[in-house]
Amino acid sequence: MTTPAYLTQHQNRFLEELMDWLRIPSVSADPKFHGDVLRAADFLKARLEEAGAANVELCSTAGNPIVYGEYFVGPDRPTVLVYGHYDVQPADPYELWNSPPFEPVIQDGNIYARGACDDKGQVYMHVKALEMMLRDGGAGVPCNLKFMFEGEEEVGSDNLGIFVKANQEKLKADVILISDTGILANDVPSIEVGLRGLSYHEVEVTGPNRDLHSGLYGGAVLNPINALCDMISSLHDADCHITIPGFYDNVAELSPAERAELAQAPFSEADFKQSIGLPAAVGEKGFTTPERTSIRPTLDVNGIWGGYIGEGAKTVIPGKAFAKISMRLVPHQTSDEITALFQKHFASIAPAGVTVQVRPHHGGEPVVTPTDSAAYRAAAKALTTTFGKAPVPTRGGGSIPIVAMFKSELGLDSVLLGFGLDSDAIHSPNEHFGVFNFLKGIETIPEFYKEYAAAR
Incomplete structure (x- = not known):
């Protein structure tokens, strides 16, 4: 497919606009960035209006709009x-960035910044796709479009669920993209x-x-860090x-047939190990690396702390130790079920000499989307057109909890x-x-609308 002339003509401006947006540190997890999150929402609202969207508004919630x-x-x-979502993950540890996380740079064909891929860059593809369809002899928009971009995806989307429940008529649609x-x-x-779920x-x-x-006191009391490490190890x-x-x-x-179908997706164990600098890939016995990261549940420690971690030495037995632990879930596990099982088990393995408190944070449900729908076929045709080859269906290891919520509340598949x-290091x-991916997204999204409208 020949790249649309409008995209070729304006791609530098599109990139500059995205870079301006990436400079806004819209970190939803840290209250000190709250003003920046609001600025990011204002930026997106203005760009949607400029692209040609109507009835653009900032819808208030108990959190971010x-x-x-x-x-x-x-x-x-x-x-x-x-x-999509306009909030981003915290950028810590800053010292490991090769360039400041909120001072975006383009190097070796990539845009480096927090949120470049997850999810500002991908949201902005949709804004520019709308602009492209409406400008300079564009083919127009063959579908009705509704845009809903939240600012709390990285902290659990609690207020999005409330908004969806309260606005079902406003959000009425045929499919979610x-x-x-x-x-x-x-x-x-x-x-x-x-997608996997989360607890x-x-x-x-x-x-x-x-x-x-x-x-x-050493030798006479149980060190909470020692106890926590033993509990996690078990x-x-x-x-x-x-x-x-x-x-x-x-x-x-x-089934063996389903696993064989998934195995058709190209994968190099050597490249996987090299990309993250590890001598070996390890995981649940009896499953391949792609299966471990997609169709199997997991449990990982995401952070652990306690005691003295400053410069030099301080010989203490700390009073407390902490960890953050997440579990990725697969069909037909539920976050409520696994949360209850984890709370009960973790408390039960606490040794004498310590007490344990488990505080659940956010969760989400696993989901499998249909591959026989008009929307899936439209997406496959769109990718075939812009990439020159048919796409491979895959299962992702990450979680987008709102996909299951959209199905239960709006009755819509995504x-x-x-x-x-x-390798984008989200x-x-x-x-x-x-840059290729950003521009290819802008090119492909109108093709999806065209194919979907034709199939309906």
């Missing part, structure tokens, strides 16, 4: 609800048809009523199997038409998004 806009063609056309996922490679397009917790292990001198056995009783009871096991790469230092 939802940016909403519309473009209507006619009652005889299908309606696509486009979802989401670009918060990726493709296998720039020469291997793909569509994610499954996330913070645990607190308490020992003595204050930090103690490790010489005077959560897996030698085969990397999670030891929480009942954890696997409802796990959907794929199409996960993302353009990131696994949630990590040096996050980036390929």
